[in-house]
Amino acid sequence: MFDSLTGNGRVWIFASNRKLNESEKEFINEKFDVFCKDWSAHGSQLKASFQIFDNQILVLGADEDFEPASGCSIDRSTAIFQEIDQTLKIDLFNRLNLVFKENSEIVIVRMADIQSAYDSQKISDSSTFFDNSVNTLLDIRTRWEVPFNESWAYAKIKINA
Incomplete structure (x- = not known):
């Protein structure tokens, strides 16, 4: 992941709030x-990379x-994400959408719906949780994808014993 960046x-x-099709991924x-x-900061080129997972x-x-x-350079990157969001009519900016992987499929769960998603087994203890709050290369490589029961989001549910 991001092998060119160190x-x-x-x-x-x-x-995204939904899966992207091939033409959308190509556009992005x-x-x-x-x-x-x-991409530059104060006139100096930034070493950057982009991926869709x-x-x-x-x-x-x-x-x-x-x-x-x-x-200013971060503002320019945000503008690109906003343009993509608006052009493709997707929702990239809702930070209350939590991202999981269950049975090799991405599952988006609104924070308010996390308990019902857990109770209905849409997500489970072993679901992969994507902690999209990480902001460093080290963190994305080591703690971005974690089992749900090891994530901060797990504290949001109540286990019925």
């Missing part, structure tokens, strides 16, 4: 190919050992 990198993670990848080649999770990474991202 050291103290940062990541920005946005999960083309946008970020151009963006990553031109599981046809639904968009991740932009920057190697901050090479050149740190600035507020």
Whole structure:
């Protein structure tokens, strides 16, 4: 994951509320190919990479050992995500949508619905939980995907004994 980026990198993670089709993924990848080649902070080129995971999770990474991202450069990246969000009519900015993988499929659960999703076995203790709040390369490599019962979100449910 992000093999071209090393050291103290940062990541920005946005999960779509639905699976992306091939033409949408192509559109997004083309946008970020151009963006990553031109992305700069205070006139200095940033070393960046972009990937789509599981046809639904968009991740932009920057190697901050090479050149740190600035507020203005981060604003430019956010503008690209907003453009994609609006053009494709997807929801990338709802941070109350939690992302799980159950039986190799991405499952989006609204925070308010986490208990009912658990009770109905839409998600389980062993479901993979994507902690999209991580913001470093180290964290995305080591603690982005964790079993649900080892995540911060697990504290949101009540176990019926």
